[in-house]
Amino acid sequence: MPVTKTPDGLSEEITPGHPLIHLLQIKTRIFLADFRGFIRKLKHHPSALIGALLIILFLVVAFFAPAVAPHDPFVGELSERLIAPSWLEGGVSQYILGTDQQGRDLLSRIIYGARISLWVGFISVTISVLIGTLLGAAAGYFRGKLDLFLSRTADLLLAFPFLIFAVAVMSFLGPGLINLILALTFKGWVEFFRLVRGEMLSEKTKEYVEAAKANGQSNLRIILSEVLPNIIHTIIVLGTLRMGFFIIMEASLSFLGLGIQPPDPAWGSMVNEGRQFMLNAWWLSTFPGAAILVLVLSINLFGEGLRDILDPRLKIE
Amino acid sequence: MLEIKNLAMAFETERGLVRAVNKVDLSVAEGEVMGIVGESGCGKSVTLLNILGLVPHPGKVLSGEIMFQGEDLLKKSKKEMRDIRGKDIAMIFQDPMTTLNPVFRIGEQIRESMRIHGLFKDVKGGFFKSARKHAEKDRAVELMEEVGIPSPETRYHNFPHEFSGGMQQRALIAIGLSCKPKLLLADEPTTALDVTIQAQILALMQKINQEHGAGIILVTHDLGVAAEFCHKIAVMYAGRIVEQGRTEQVMDNPHHPYTQGLLRSIPKMSSKKDRIEPIPGGVPDLAELKEECAFYPRCAKAHDKCLSQEVPMFDAGEGHTVRCYLYG
Numbered sequence: 234m235p236v237t238k239t240p241d242g243l244s245e246e247i248t249p250g251h252p253l254i255h256l257l258q259i260k261t262r263i264f265l266a267d268f269r270g271f272i273r274k275l276k277h278h279p280s281a282l283i284g285a286l287l288i289i290l291f292l293v294v295a296f297f298a299p300a301v302a303p304h305d306p307f308v309g310e311l312s313e314r315l316i317a318p319s320w321l322e323g324g325v326s327q328y329i330l331g332t333d334q335q336g337r338d339l340l341s342r343i344i345y346g347a348r349i350s351l352w353v354g355f356i357s358v359t360i361s362v363l364i365g366t367l368l369g370a371a372a373g374y375f376r377g378k379l380d381l382f383l384s385r386t387a388d389l390l391l392a393f394p395f396l397i398f399a400v401a402v403m404s405f406l407g408p409g410l411i412n413l414i415l416a417l418t419f420k421g422w423v424e425f426f427r428l429v430r431g432e433m434l435s436e437k438t439k440e441y442v443e444a445a446k447a448n449g450q451s452n453l454r455i456i457l458s459e460v461l462p463n464i465i466h467t468i469i470v471l472g473t474l475r476m477g478f479f480i481i482m483e484a485s486l487s488f489l490g491l492g493i494q495p496p497d498p499a500w501g502s503m504v505n506e507g508r509q510f511m512l513n514a515w516w517l518s519t520f521p522g523a524a525i526l527v528l529v530l531s532i533n534l535f536g537e538g539l540r541d542i543l544d545p546r547l548k549i550e
Numbered sequence: 551m552l553e554i555k556n557l558a559m560a561f562e563t564e565r566g567l568v569r570a571v572n573k574v575d576l577s578v579a580e581g582e583v584m585g586i587v588g589e590s591g592c593g594k595s596v597t598l599l600n601i602l603g604l605v606p607h608p609g610k611v612l613s614g615e616i617m618f619q620g621e622d623l624l625k626k627s628k629k630e631m632r633d634i635r636g637k638d639i640a641m642i643f644q645d646p647m648t649t650l651n652p653v654f655r656i657g658e659q660i661r662e663s664m665r666i667h668g669l670f671k672d673v674k675g676g677f678f679k680s681a682r683k684h685a686e687k688d689r690a691v692e693l694m695e696e697v698g699i700p701s702p703e704t705r706y707h708n709f710p711h712e713f714s715g716g717m718q719q720r721a722l723i724a725i726g727l728s729c730k731p732k733l734l735l736a737d738e739p740t741t742a743l744d745v746t747i748q749a750q751i752l753a754l755m756q757k758i759n760q761e762h763g764a765g766i767i768l769v770t771h772d773l774g775v776a777a778e779f780c781h782k783i784a785v786m787y788a789g790r791i792v793e794q795g796r797t798e799q800v801m802d803n804p805h806h807p808y809t810q811g812l813l814r815s816i817p818k819m820s821s822k823k824d825r826i827e828p829i830p831g832g833v834p835d836l837a838e839l840k841e842e843c844a845f846y847p848r849c850a851k852a853h854d855k856c857l858s859q860e861v862p863m864f865d866a867g868e869g870h871t872v873r874c875y876l877y878g
Contacts, residue, residue: 293821365793418785430755439645439648440643440645440648440649441648441649441650441652443604443643443649444641444643444650444722445651446602446635447604447635447640447641447643448635448636448640448641448662448663448725449631449632449634449635449636449637449641449663449666449667450632450636450666451632454666458649462651462654463652463653464651503735513808547614
């Protein structure tokens with residue numbers, strides 16, 4: 234049997250199987266098929282490219298933290314406390330960004346902190362996307378009492394400011410990584426719910442859904458393998474942008490002492506710890522703060538670039 | 551093969567029942583092409599959706615039965631209906647552009663239907679069921695060739711937007727044919743296409759009808775299309791069938807004043823008149839329909855009897871039936 238080559242170089246089409254597997258296949262396939270075009274478009278979108286490169290840098294550094302970090306982030310010499318960054322007066326080349334009040338290397342702590350920020354951001358976005366998409370798709374597709382109940386719940390959650398709500402949940406659950414993720418997703422799914430529900434409402438009226446029904450497809454199948462692939466790009470864009478937001482929320486909670494607890498090096502708690510030394514050791518708060526800024530900025534740049542690239546109405550060349 | 555008896559359905563709205571389909575009797579024999587003709591909103595498309603059990607939300611079947619191969623479709627469970635849809639009864643929609651799912655390749659969409667209905671479920675072998683996949687693919691390519699899509703091997707991998715309107719409609723017909731349905735429902739399949747393509751698509755459907763022996767119900771508001779293509783024609787007005795018969799009976803010798811009016815309002819090349827003759831008045835509000843003849847306000851031949859009660863179907867000879875007292 235001759236293998237037919239498609240224009241984008243894919244040699245074989247997907248086999249639709251179980252709806253969930255089908256969706257997974259579609260996702261990977263769409264991803265692979267569009268990857269080259271995506272990279273090409275990314276090259277023409279400078280801010281998205283910068284964002285992407287910085288994110289990759291953060292990911293690599295976080296992944297290889299033990300190899301990259303020059304010192305142990307948890308152990309410090311008290312005799313070497315509050316050393317200035319290496320380029321300043323009193324700085325030592327051994328500690329590039331200086332040391333904190335316990336003599337721990339600041340750079341190493343920031344590097345390990347990237348792990349926490351990225352983890353929290355990624356996990357809470359993933360869970361929020363899953364919950365929000367599932368409920369939003371069901372609400373938008375089936376309407377009725379389910380939709381009414383879920384929409385009102387979403388409205389209720391939206392009435393609270395995010396941080397206040399997260400603070401309340403955290404003080405109820407107590408600090409810790411898992412509780413932090415719980416607190417973020419507790420309200421985080423709402424955005425995705427509203428997005429997917431709205432998209433589903435508009436997609437549902439399109440004729441291809443009617444045709445799928447006329448073809449004998451079940452509701453689950455129509456939702457997962459007909460409609461979702463049509464709206465997945467909006468979910469990806471919102472997911473990316475929300476990840477930046479969740480990272481800030483994590484940092485804020487850790488800053489308030491409700492999130493990650495010392496000695497774990499979360500950027501937010503590092504900023505908080507450094508606050509008391511602001512006048513004579515400004516670098517303690519400044520560099521973790523800058524790390525938050527750069528990471529969130531690059532995620533947002535990338536997210537907005539994604540929106541331009543994935544939105545078929547905004548063709549960029 | 552398909553027999554609709556006394557079908558009535560309505561949409562429950564705030565203004566009361568909107569009777570979209572009112573006591574409709576229709577029958578399609580094997581290999582027969584039935585045309586349903588009427589203006590927009592007369593209930594022709596909804597009748598088709600009823601056959602598939604896909605009437606949109608506030609719609610409800612009030613009475614009647616839809617017998618398909620000896621079984622009442624209205625009594626079937628959701629699961630049973632899903633098995634029938636796309637397999638025994640396939641539907642072709644009006645606008646091919648929006649009917650195809652924009653994110654999937656044409657070939658996959660043709661295969662999808664075969665896979666749902668397990669057309670090749672006996673084909674075993676290969677990692678990840680590759681043997682079945684190849685069987686489905688071969689059949690899809692075959693189908694694309696049959697419906698006249700050039701170089702189907704390459705076109706198989708195209709996305710819908712890379713097809714022209716006519717080619718999209720061909721692809722949809724291929725999807726419809728994939729499970730060898732016994733009945734094909736076509737809801738204005740040529741309305742969104744330009745005239746030359748219309749002719750090609752109709753010729754294709756004619757070929758399918760002859761070669762596969764599939765019965766076809768064609769819904770159209772184009773009398774010319776119906777006259778050329780159908781064996782039988784049913785004329786619908788305000789949810790009711792007002793005239794039904796073989797094509798030549800209805801076209802050459804229209805009985806109902808509405809059918810006569812419709813035929814008069816078609817512009818003719820031979821006519822010397824500058825203006826076509828419209829039917830005066832407009833379509834009645836379906837929510838305010840009474841039992842009387844719905845065409846009464848627009849009818850030139852109306853008399854008091856038309857208002858008194860529901861007009862029955864009268865036999866005008868040789869299976870030609872008319873819902874008008876002029877023939878009673």
